[in-house]
Amino acid sequence: MLSIDKLCYQSKLRSRSAEEKFSFAVLTLCVCVCCRCAAVSCAVLLAMGLMTVCRGGVPLRRYLRLLLLPLSFLLLSALAITVQVQPAPLDLFAVRLGGWFFTGSRAALAYALTLSVTALAAVSCLYFLSLTTPVPEILDVLRRLRCPKLVTELMLLIYRFIFVLLETASAIGVSQRCRLGNRDGRTSMRSFGQLGAVLLVRSAKRADALYASMEARCYDGELRVLPESRPPRARALFAVFAFNLALVLFTIWRGGMG
Amino acid sequence: MNGDILLRAEDLRYTYEGGDAPALDGLSLRIRRGSRVALMGANGSGKSTFLLCCTGVCRPQSGRLVFDGEEVSFRRRDLLRLRRRVGIVFQDPDNQLFSASVLQEIAFGPLNLGLSPEEARREAEIVMERLGVTPFAHKPTHALSGGQKKLVSIADILVMRPELILFDEPAAALDPKHAAIVNRIIESLTAQGMTVLLSTHDVDYAYGWADEVILFHEGRVLRQGSAGEVLRDRDALLAANLQPPAVPRFYEALCAAGVLDPSDPCPRSMEELEMRLPHCGKKSAPV
Numbered sequence: 001m002l003s004i005d006k007l008c009y010q011s012k013l014r015s016r017s018a019e020e021k022f023s024f025a026v027l028t029l030c031v032c033v034c035c036r037c038a039a040v041s042c043a044v045l046l047a048m049g050l051m052t053v054c055r056g057g058v059p060l061r062r063y064l065r066l067l068l069l070p071l072s073f074l075l076l077s078a079l080a081i082t083v084q085v086q087p088a089p090l091d092l093f094a095v096r097l098g099g100w101f102f103t104g105s106r107a108a109l110a111y112a113l114t115l116s117v118t119a120l121a122a123v124s125c126l127y128f129l130s131l132t133t134p135v136p137e138i139l140d141v142l143r144r145l146r147c148p149k150l151v152t153e154l155m156l157l158i159y160r161f162i163f164v165l166l167e168t169a170s171a172i173g174v175s176q177r178c179r180l181g182n183r184d185g186r187t188s189m190r191s192f193g194q195l196g197a198v199l200l201v202r203s204a205k206r207a208d209a210l211y212a213s214m215e216a217r218c219y220d221g222e223l224r225v226l227p228e229s230r231p232p233r234a235r236a237l238f239a240v241f242a243f244n245l246a247l248v249l250f251t252i253w254r255g256g257m258g
Numbered sequence: 259m260n261g262d263i264l265l266r267a268e269d270l271r272y273t274y275e276g277g278d279a280p281a282l283d284g285l286s287l288r289i290r291r292g293s294r295v296a297l298m299g300a301n302g303s304g305k306s307t308f309l310l311c312c313t314g315v316c317r318p319q320s321g322r323l324v325f326d327g328e329e330v331s332f333r334r335r336d337l338l339r340l341r342r343r344v345g346i347v348f349q350d351p352d353n354q355l356f357s358a359s360v361l362q363e364i365a366f367g368p369l370n371l372g373l374s375p376e377e378a379r380r381e382a383e384i385v386m387e388r389l390g391v392t393p394f395a396h397k398p399t400h401a402l403s404g405g406q407k408k409l410v411s412i413a414d415i416l417v418m419r420p421e422l423i424l425f426d427e428p429a430a431a432l433d434p435k436h437a438a439i440v441n442r443i444i445e446s447l448t449a450q451g452m453t454v455l456l457s458t459h460d461v462d463y464a465y466g467w468a469d470e471v472i473l474f475h476e477g478r479v480l481r482q483g484s485a486g487e488v489l490r491d492r493d494a495l496l497a498a499n500l501q502p503p504a505v506p507r508f509y510e511a512l513c514a515a516g517v518l519d520p521s522d523p524c525p526r527s528m529e530e531l532e533m534r535l536p537h538c539g540k541k542s543a544p545v
Contacts, residue, residue, distance in 0.1 A: 136362060167352075
């Protein structure tokens, strides 16, 4: 969370319009999921990678490491889809276990791979957005898209409080470790539990203090935020549209969507 | 004379929910318009609670608070009016800063005052320039250092152009550089004639800066008077867990040693004291 936020504020694409980046990421994500085509997903993965790393300036190794996290989950899911336990062997492989087989079919493997690469491409779209666009600007776009105010205001406060609580948790963790709070597994578990309990109390106190400070600045129940985003350029929006249209046309040419 | 009084508290009483002892226990005081007032006292003596009452965040259970001749009403609309005129800088900036960027944080108050986004941005930019926070205008507030957060929390309030500004331990947990910057900002506010109330434990700073010092003790005013009077009252300081400031201590020691004339008034700063020394008078310029 912290590293994504840091990378985002260092991105070379940070100054570009949030609407441009938001439309590129979200529209491409939707097209990618709807097409459910491995080639399209690979193209999306490549495009998002190039935009994030080459244009955005995120170090390749950091980006690949970030992708590794969802990839490991996806591979496990793919394994679960491919491998089946059946009384009869399937066409890809089969391992006999008594009267049953650990087996898999080519169709299931293809399905699992398509699903994994589609999901990874979708994640890469979200990574592009979160690694180039600060959360407040994303919230600003959501506001303009008429997302309920309550939701965007809550998201803003949660975003801010994640960092305050992480800082508090880190300070408490250091204090616990300094007093051998992680001496063995049992002590570590107890310390962790205490940390959680203290964090809950502290977050409630912080929330009270924050509310008081907002009230002191004439807060009347509506969180007014200054829009910081730049207007989108027609050329960029057209490029986003053209890229996604090309993906859809390619899928149709390959034999339909979904 | 009454026209000079900006804020008057009469017999304020306030006990926090579940609290054993009252935080304010019959507090009465007067603050003159344009004055520099230091609120001092031990932890838990009621300084912060009084500041919260002044902005209507805490509502006293009894007593009267009069601001600019009008009794403070705790109705929502009246509170908004009060908060346009009374600003508070909290001790911990993390309890104050919530926006995702510094610019948005500083513009929050002006937007609440009904300014358009363009006007709010302009006002925020003026204050940022004045306090030297423009270089990190677009930084997220969680990425700032403690000193930078403090500057932003002050900018938050200055941008609303209050008549009375309250500082709750402004230099607490700051490094000397940022403490000096914050002190300079406070100096400039008082030079412009703004009324400033500041709670602090720093007796040396209060002695040099304040026109008036109010000592709090167990939710009441123990002593109120000029910095010279109050901060040289050893009994009152002892009751408030404070030590006398360095300048009057040295001055008294030098008078006792016959170096200085006790009939001369006590100097307000170390530099002034240094200038009074017989051999340093002309030679050593203030540092």
